[in-house]
Amino acid sequence: MIQIYALSFWFILAFLVPLWLSARTRKEYGNRPFWLLLSLIIFAVNGLCVAIITINKIDPASSLSVTLTLLVQALYPVLFTIAEYSIHSQRIQKNLLQTEFNSRLRLVWFILAGILATIILILFLPNSITKALNVIVFASLIALLYAYNFSLFSFEEGIIRFNRTPFILGIIFTILGILFNGSTISPLGAFSLLLVNIIFAAKVFHEYFWYRMEHFNQVHIQHEKSEQNRTRLINDMLAASIKDEEIIIRNVLEQYLKQLENALTNPNVKFKSMMLYTKKSQKLQVESDNFIIGYCTPLINIETLKRLNQEAAHTLIREQSFSILSATSQEALAFPEDCIHNMITKRSMVALDNPPTHLASIFKLILFFPIYNQNDLLGMLVLFKEGSNYIFPKEQSILNSLADELSIALTLQNAKRIQEDKNRLSQEMDVARNIQISVLPRDIIIDGYDIAASMKTASEVGGDVYDFIGLTNKNYLAIGDVSGHGLPAGLMALIFMSALHGSIKTLETLQAELTASQIYDIINKVLVEINRNRIGSDKFMTGNILEERNGTFTYAGSHLIGLVYRAEQQEVEEITGMIDRAAFLGLSEYAESSQSLGKCELHSGDILLLYTDGLIEARNNHNVLFGLENVKRILKSKAEASVEEIQNELLNQVANFAEQGDVKKYQGNFADDISMIVIKRK
Incomplete structure (x- = not known):
């Protein structure tokens, strides 16, 4: 048994040294590997002492044998204390507990001094009774040193996780070893101390391998728990009212x-x-x-x-x-x-x-x-x-x-x-879009003409507008488009319509005459004053004002090229005078549009198409514009159809063209409003 005990040191060291080598490579361990190494060195010293006693066959009664035997037994509590400190040293230092620990450590030095004094007394007092008494004192001091670890490490329990079991077992088996051994190593004493070696090995293994595995598992469990808490928090927050969010x-x-x-x-x-x-x-x-x-x-x-x-x-x-x-x-x-x-x-x-x-x-x-x-x-x-x-x-x-x-x-x-703000804004935009559509004329009726008008709104409130005002001996049409989208654009379009109606109703009341360009200039001044000067908007708009009298359309302003299908020639004619001959509306109160005045006569079967840029600027998936030529082609091909059929054909073909482009990009809507008025002379 004594030989097994002697060999156990080296088997255990062969088992623990790799754990130390692994620990020293981990930065998160701090200085813990140093104290573990120190405990392993003390353990190796004990092994050397036991080897000297057993292998060299030293006389059991000799001073060297007695000294080495007592030293081995005295080093066990020191070994356990240093191993325990290697476990907690990083927490003690990081949590500013080192001063308190050092103050507790003072008593350890007094106990060690007492153990050393007892060893000296055992060596130099030959009387067997006195020696036996000193062995009992020695055993008591060893037990005290073990037991003092309970106090040494039992503080700040939330930080220091002290396990008493190894120390209790260490006390029991070390004291049994001392009592069985006396001043020499006996088989029973060697067996008791072998158990102490095993306890030490198990303690180091548990901390530096098993506990690390447990820690990884705990971290994993904690991570899963955190994810569950976060998922619950997300679900609770999404379902909560404003007051419940605070709770x-x-x-x-x-x-x-x-x-x-x-x-x-x-x-x-x-x-x-x-x-x-x-x-x-x-x-x-x-x-x-x-x-x-x-x-x-x-x-x-x-x-x-x-x-x-x-x-x-x-x-x-x-x-x-x-x-x-x-x-x-x-x-x-x-x-x-x-x-x-x-x-x-x-x-x-x-x-x-x-x-x-x-x-x-x-x-x-x-x-x-x-x-x-x-x-x-x-x-x-x-x-x-x-x-x-x-x-x-x-x-x-x-x-x-x-x-x-x-x-x-x-x-x-x-x-x-x-x-919530987006939803509220979306609702407001829906209201604005409904207002935008509801103020448009429901029917446009002029004797001698078939007329169809429509507006296909985009995803946002736009600035498209068209209008009709019929008087006794003449009729007025208007079409325009405000730059940009949103409520400011919609508001400017409403101001345009109000100014148009105000101007024409005033003419009717006063029985006065104004040209289309003069009406255009009045509307421009109203937009400059209200939209620019009062609201502070930088919006502007394009527009054409048309006056119909006895089959002749007089137009003014600057919007888009008008298209006229000539039934006699079966060709589509571009009215270029409707674009770029007047300043845009809302930019300057000094602008005049008289130079943009022009005339267009429609004969039987002729078709006049007025439209906004949403029609010709719709894009397909290759970013290609629908364009004016496609509009002319459709107008020519459907010339014999009704105005409603012409209008529907234009909308259907532009929708098919942009299906994988703008319509897909804007989730079923066009990028811009599409407004048009189709006028066909009977």
Whole structure:
């Protein structure tokens, strides 16, 4: 048994040294491998001592044999203590517990001194009774050294995960070994100490291999749990009302504050309160009492801070906001803008361990922790510590997880507000589009003509407009298109129609005569005054005003080339005078359009087509325009058809042309409104 015990050292070392070699390559282990190596060296020293005793057949009664036997037994508790420290050294140092640990370590030196003194007494006191008594004292001191580890490592249980079992077993089997051995190694004593070797090996194996595997498994489980929490958070936020969103975020804050409190055992060093600032426009502000957890104060340095009740403190917190723009400026900043500036600049937490005077009387630490979604700042957490100015690694890990969940919650909250705004805008646009269509003339009736008119709206409110006003001895038609899309374009189109009706109704009332170009100029002045000068819009529009009298159309303005199918020649004629001969509407009150006046006569079977650019500028999947030539071709081919059939054929063919282009791109809509008036002389 003694030989097996002697050989066990080298088998165990062959098993543990690879674990040390693996540990020393891992940066996350810090200086732990050094202390593990030291424990392995002590273990090897014990093995050498046992080898010297057993292999060299030293006289058991000799001083060398007694010394080596006692030394082997004395080194076991030291071995266990150093191995245990190798497990916890990194946590002790990172959590600023080294000073406390060192103070606890002082008693170990006194115990070791007592053990050394006892060994000397055993060696130099020949009396067997005295020697037996000293062996009992020696065993007691060894047991004490083992047992003292319970106190040495039993502090900050949230950080130090001390396992008492190996030490209890170590005490039992080492004491049995001492009692069986006395001052020499006996078979029973060797068996007891062999068990101590096995316990040591199992302890190191568990920590440096098995626990690491368990840790990886725990990390995996924690990751899955985090993913489940995030999925639940996403589902809850998506289904929640605005008020419920606040409750969900508050629950997240409370849950993580509880984790921060449970992470440490000393109540004096914990975070006990926090508040959440969210970004709105370019400001950080606490929006609700739900975002204030625990005892928080406004970030101001005033004497009355301590005397504020909770309601007053919360009111001041909500009223206080911080500009992100000022926080990112280069100017000298005061508290707390300086901390917010550093937080945004560094994109990391800022810990203020020397708060301003009146805050310092309440808190030792104020922490500013940013919440980002990639590069977008969503908000910040402000946390308070009353009894410590240090942030422990475990706390920082929890705060990182909290920031991740808040990032998800705030991103979804912002996305929902954006979607609600889009939905509201979409509804408003639908209303505007309905108004745009409803103000168009329902029927255009002029004696001697068949007329069809239509507007095919795009995905947005556009600026297309056409109109008809019939008088006793003449009729007026108008068609136009405002630049761009959206409500401003639709509004300008309505102003155009109002100005047109106002001008013509005034002429009718006064029984006055104005040319089409004069009406065009009046409309232009109205648009300049209202749309440009009052509304401040930079929109402009193209347009043509047409006056029909006895089969002759007089036109003015600048819009698009009109098309006339001549039944006699069976050809399509371009009216180029309808384009580029007058200034666009709404740009200048000094513009005149008299030079754009022109005439067009229609005879039986002739067809006049007025249209907007949505018709000729529709694109296919090769980005090719439908174009004027296609319109002319269709007009010529359908000349014998009714005006409704001509209109439908134009719409159908342009829709087929753009099916894989604009229509697909804009989800079933054209890129621009398509308006047209088809006029056929009977």
